[in-house]
Amino acid sequence: MLADAARGFLDEAAPVGKLRAMRDAGQTHDPDLWQQMARMGWAGVLVPEEAGGADMGHAAANVLAGEMGRSLSVSPFLSTAVIAATALRQVADERAKTALASIAGGTRTYALAVDEGAKHDPEASQLRAERVGNGFRLTGGKRFVIDGGFADRLLVLARTDAGLTLFDIPADRAGIARSAQRMIDGRDAAQIAFHGVEATGDDVLGQVDGAMSVLVPALRAGQAALAAEMAGLAAGAFGITVEYLKERKQFGAPIGSFQALQHRAAHLWCECEVTASAILHAGRVLDESPGDAGLAVSLAKARATQTAQLAVQEGVQMHGGNGMTDAFDMGFYMKRARVGAEWLGDYGYHAGVVARLRGF
Amino acid sequence: MQDKDELAQFRADIRAWLDQNCPQEMRDGAVGEDSICWGGKNWNFTSEAQKTWLDRCAAAGYTVPTWPQEYGGAGLNRDQEKIFHEEMGRINARRPLQSFGIWMLGPALLHFGTHEQKLHYLPPIARGEIRWCQGYSEPGAGSDLASLQTKCEDRGDHWLVNGQKIWTSYADKADWIFALVRTDREAPKHRGISFVLIDMEAEGVSTRPIRLISGASPFCETFFDDVKVPKSYGAGIPAQVGEVNRGWDVAKYLLTHEREMISGSAMLAGGARSLGAILAEGGNLDDPILRADAMRAEVDDLAFGLTLERYKDQSEAGQGTGDASAMLKYMGTELNKTRQELIMAGAGSDALDWADGRAPQWLRSKANSIEGGTSEVMLSILSRRVLGLPG
Ligand SMILES: Cc1cc2nc3c(=O)[nH]c(=O)nc-3n(C[C@H](O)[C@H](O)[C@H](O)COP(=O)(O)OP(=O)(O)OC[C@H]3O[C@@H](n4cnc5c(N)ncnc54)[C@H](O)[C@@H]3O)c2cc1C
Numbered sequence: 001m002l003a004d005a006a007r008g009f010l011d012e013a014a015p016v017g018k019l020r021a022m023r024d025a026g027q028t029h030d031p032d033l034w035q036q037m038a039r040m041g042w043a044g045v046l047v048p049e050e051a052g053g054a055d056m057g058h059a060a061a062n063v064l065a066g067e068m069g070r071s072l073s074v075s076p077f078l079s080t081a082v083i084a085a086t087a088l089r090q091v092a093d094e095r096a097k098t099a100l101a102s103i104a105g106g107t108r109t110y111a112l113a114v115d116e117g118a119k120h121d122p123e124a125s126q127l128r129a130e131r132v133g134n135g136f137r138l139t140g141g142k143r144f145v146i147d148g149g150f151a152d153r154l155l156v157l158a159r160t161d162a163g164l165t166l167f168d169i170p171a172d173r174a175g176i177a178r179s180a181q182r183m184i185d186g187r188d189a190a191q192i193a194f195h196g197v198e199a200t201g202d203d204v205l206g207q208v209d210g211a212m213s214v215l216v217p218a219l220r221a222g223q224a225a226l227a228a229e230m231a232g233l234a235a236g237a238f239g240i241t242v243e244y245l246k247e248r249k250q251f252g253a254p255i256g257s258f259q260a261l262q263h264r265a266a267h268l269w270c271e272c273e274v275t276a277s278a279i280l281h282a283g284r285v286l287d288e289s290p291g292d293a294g295l296a297v298s299l300a301k302a303r304a305t306q307t308a309q310l311a312v313q314e315g316v317q318m319h320g321g322n323g324m325t326d327a328f329d330m331g332f333y334m335k336r337a338r339v340g341a342e343w344l345g346d347y348g349y350h351a352g353v354v355a356r357l358r359g360f
Numbered sequence: 361m362q363d364k365d366e367l368a369q370f371r372a373d374i375r376a377w378l379d380q381n382c383p384q385e386m387r388d389g390a391v392g393e394d395s396i397c398w399g400g401k402n403w404n405f406t407s408e409a410q411k412t413w414l415d416r417c418a419a420a421g422y423t424v425p426t427w428p429q430e431y432g433g434a435g436l437n438r439d440q441e442k443i444f445h446e447e448m449g450r451i452n453a454r455r456p457l458q459s460f461g462i463w464m465l466g467p468a469l470l471h472f473g474t475h476e477q478k479l480h481y482l483p484p485i486a487r488g489e490i491r492w493c494q495g496y497s498e499p500g501a502g503s504d505l506a507s508l509q510t511k512c513e514d515r516g517d518h519w520l521v522n523g524q525k526i527w528t529s530y531a532d533k534a535d536w537i538f539a540l541v542r543t544d545r546e547a548p549k550h551r552g553i554s555f556v557l558i559d560m561e562a563e564g565v566s567t568r569p570i571r572l573i574s575g576a577s578p579f580c581e582t583f584f585d586d587v588k589v590p591k592s593y594g595a596g597i598p599a600q601v602g603e604v605n606r607g608w609d610v611a612k613y614l615l616t617h618e619r620e621m622i623s624g625s626a627m628l629a630g631g632a633r634s635l636g637a638i639l640a641e642g643g644n645l646d647d648p649i650l651r652a653d654a655m656r657a658e659v660d661d662l663a664f665g666l667t668l669e670r671y672k673d674q675s676e677a678g679q680g681t682g683d684a685s686a687m688l689k690y691m692g693t694e695l696n697k698t699r700q701e702l703i704m705a706g707a708g709s710d711a712l713d714w715a716d717g718r719a720p721q722w723l724r725s726k727a728n729s730i731e732g733g734t735s736e737v738m739l740s741i742l743s744r745r746v747l748g749l750p751g
Contacts, residue, residue, distance in 0.1 A: 242747050257751035262743035263736065269747060270687045274660070277667040295662075302659045354662065355655045360636030360645065 038106025059283030069232030084110030148190030163209030400491025432486025461485030476596030495539030623692030
């Protein structure tokens, strides 16, 4: 039901054509669309009711993310409604409650600034938060900050004296320099330099030197929703491809009557189904026992990464020359799948987590 | 759907029942061929415990937990069935009985049989008294099963059956066979097939074992030479299941159950055990390529296990998963073959002696993607029936 309602809305308001138009206009964020999503309760999907949210849980958030993947909708949903909201929920103070309320209201967007190298590796963060009097001074750089070009606030992971600390600071604070990246998938991402940015103890989310108790749940929620988005993307690419197999004729017959293609399409469907199970499972575990969700989430992200990559490759190949044209949508799916594959941990990263938790 | 309290009570009851009734020797979690109890008139129990375990389960309906009580089951719904299997797993209990009657004929009878047929055949299956085999494939009819030619002629009060089946698993050990035969040679090929039940002791039925690459000889050629099959085995108990000439519908429905069973048992053979743990035992997990392949397999196996559960959750207890069974079979068997390849690679030369036991399992796994319909046939079914592709 939620999926149907979401699909109905997204097909109207944020289909692939919209992404294309935004790309052509050099636009990476549509505040009006985000307002509409907020009014439907999507921005507050993980925000508690007392802070004005819909509090629908991770399984529901994953359903929404899946539909956004299917239509390649562009919005700050993952960064703001899933990752930042989950991080803020780990902290029980008034400031966090206010922040959650503004997320639910659609008046505040967030970006997660964690990675510094070409691969996801939070533990390797070198950005330094030096103690200065009662506060801190942040120096260093972050890259691949999705939605970092327009977000109102940043969650920044920094190295402090005895560990890592997560800061929640306005993106326009003095000393922050953002440079937008031109991403292959047309979405927003930025490289961000921190030149001695001042922060106070109030800007710390959770405990000093204790970022992981806030960050890990947020990352897991984000990884699961991203996996759902990629599974939706795979399903979208697959649906377009199967339609084409029925329409396109060669040798006097629909190409979908050729067994070589039928079997590959059927195999892809099987892969999509198996991945869908992993996504549903991750949502369930995140809602029921979030502390144990590591295996389920990494399983989902690993499977979704692999399935999405297969779906877009088969999608292009089975469309022949059409698949290679910019006029045709499949390329958008392929590029989003590549970006999704890297964000918040690639296949090897998550397969590694699975292996570790399974006693390798 | 029952509420949480009722299910918790059910779990407690099952736990107490298992505690009292499952013999210690049956709690070793064994799943290998040697440990299976197949039942049947000629069954030799491997131990007193195996017999006790079967009898106690049969009396409680637990050999076929989802079948209705009047046919020998316990009438469990899906939630209860899951709990039952979880509790069995918790104490590593062996399955009390496995058989083609349970996996294949039973579900087909429950769906297509008359009330009298169900009363007549199902309880002996549930008690492990009658062992069934499957007479589908013929030398000329494998993937193209509907082209089968075994002749079944109407001779007034009886049918006269002539022809040959092949790859009939355990035909030499079974008491009865459910066979696909041609009752109308003029009709289009799917419309002239009947699903008949034949006593393997009937005159003119003979079998000849065929040896498998894994060393065992579990399957046979089965011959029918002028076999007289009574039209009826009693009031309301015709020789055929479903209508004469409509056996294809029964055959296909049965296959969905067979496929689901194969997909599940393929994973069971590998076990719920982590591939990494298995390979680490052999000490060969340091090879980076083996390790990477094993990690991929582990990811896929776990996700497939969730898929099997999801599809069973979606279907009513005992009703089967329909067309999706082709997906479960294809994925489950292909993944199991990969798993077995990795286990062999990890074991190196240790596994090359027959006495080691791993090679037969590895070789046997190759049949998973052939028996019950090949992987290619599964993909063709999916592309036509699920994806709606032409031709
Ligand atoms: C261990 C084992 C136990 C068995 N037990 C039983 C049993 O108890 N009872 C019973 O009746 N049968 C049994 N079988 C038989 C089994 O169902 C058949 O072997 C199977 O259906 C394949 O038929 P075939 O062997 O004639 O192969 P073929 O149909 O000749 O196939 C050969 C190859 O061609 C491919 N192929 C065929 N048609 C197509 C097509 N249209 N498109 C693409 N590829 C195609 C197949 O996928 C396969 O790779 C058993 C088989 C095995 C291995």
